[in-house]
Amino acid sequence: MHPFEVTGGVQEEQLQQSAIKVFFKSITHLKEVVEREKQKKRVWLKTTRRLMQSIINLVSQNESFMVGLTNIKNYDEYTLNHSTNVTVLAICFGRRLGLERKELVDLGVSAFFHDMGKLEIPEKILNKPGKLDDDEFAIMRTHSWHGAQKLACLKELSILPVSAINVAMEHHIWANLEGASYPKYWKKDHIDFFSKIVKICxxxxxxxxxxPYRKKTATREEATGWMLEKIGSEFDTTLLKVFTNMIGVYPIGSLVVLDSEEWGIVMETNPEITLITCPKVKIIADKDGNKIDGGIIDLSERDPEADKFKKKIVKTLDPYKYEINVSEHFLAHSG
Ligand SMILES: [Fe+2]
Ligand SMILES: [Fe+2]
Known part of the structure; x- marks a missing residue:
């Protein structure tokens, strides 16, 4: 099966159900790991690696749906959901970069544990509404080496990829090593390739x-815009280009308005570069603004008589502003 093909039907539905299962299982597993690490018990790294294998399988069968699931936010604790999202994105990204399966597992494990050091940061700093002051930010920054230290002390260190320790340490380092980059290395200028991938995701x-501390939550297309402003400084130039290409002009999960005045959510981007503005969209409101559970339409479909696309996107909207929970539309597939 072509990796981007949506087959529809029973097989597709089963695939989506297993994707949802694996996604939530990852969140639960990370929660268990965190608990066990606190008690200095073994953390079942073999289970982590098996989960990564499942995510890789699912990504290679339906990348769009997996990316769509990363619209799920703040399920359980922020860091657990966030780490799972970063893992899924990193695996999709790594696959597009042509990494081999074993490397993808290592990358997944590294992304999964990138914020382990946050366990050492007091709750009142982690969830402080408003900006952190200098002292608080200094404490926040220690999560990099706290994370690296925790991972280096795991009982199962022999099956942990070395890159996991590097990624925990380096995922806030800028491509040019300047700006708000941290930590500052002394006599080391080589940053792990996986750290650069995880930094972006x-x-x-x-x-x-x-x-609570961020005034504005970015839409997915705003986020890629912000990142492109820092191409070459905060983010690696080549990697960011590949990433924005993966996310697309209308990223999966964007809320869009069509020329038919219907509203829809982007469910799948078009892999054909000339059709980059023609994703597959699920209709969620009709032209009169009534919420509907519409079907998924392919915007690359043309009207042969008029010789133009049947429908096209005229603008994007901020789902937060309209209180639309995008992830619900992906989870609805679980039946
Ligand atoms: Fe993070
Ligand atoms: Fe972090």
Missing amino acids: DFFDAVTTER
Whole structure:
């Protein structure tokens, strides 16, 4: 099966159900890992690796749906949901970069544990409404090395990829090592390739998630816009280009208005570069503004008589502003 093909029917539905299952299982598993790590018990890294294998299988069968699931935000604790989203995005990204399966598992594990150090940060700093002051920010920054230290002390260190320790340490380091980059390395200028991948996925998921300290939650297309402003400085140039290409002009989960005045949610981007503005869209409101559970339409379909696309996107809207929970439309597939 072509990785981007949506087959529809029973097989597709089963695939989506297992994707949802694996997604929530990952959140639960990370919660268990965190608990067990606190008690200095074994953390079942083999289970983590098996979960990564499942995510890789699902991504190779239906990448769009998996990316769609990363619209789920703040389920259970923020860091658990966020780490799962970053893992899914990193695996999709790594696959597009041509990484081999074993590397994808290592990348997934590294992304999954990137924020382990947050466990050491007091709750009142983690969830502080408003900006952190200098002292609080200094404490926040310690989550990088706290994370690296925790991972290096795991009982199952022998089956943990070294990159996981690097990623925990380096996922806030800028491509040019300047700006708000942290930590500052002394006599080390080589940053792990996986850290650069996770840095991008981490930023994208973080700014698109509602948080008490952030005034504005970015829509998915705003987020890629913000990131492109920092191409070459905060983010690696080549990697960011591949990532924005993966996310698309109208990222999966965007709320869009069509020329028919219907509202829809982007469910799948078009892999054909000339059809990048023609994703598959699920209709959620008719032209009179009534909420409906409409079907999924392919905007690359043309009207042969008029020789133009049947429908096209005229603008995007901010789902937060209209209180539309995008993830519900992906979860609805579970039946
Ligand atoms: Fe972090
Ligand atoms: Fe993070």
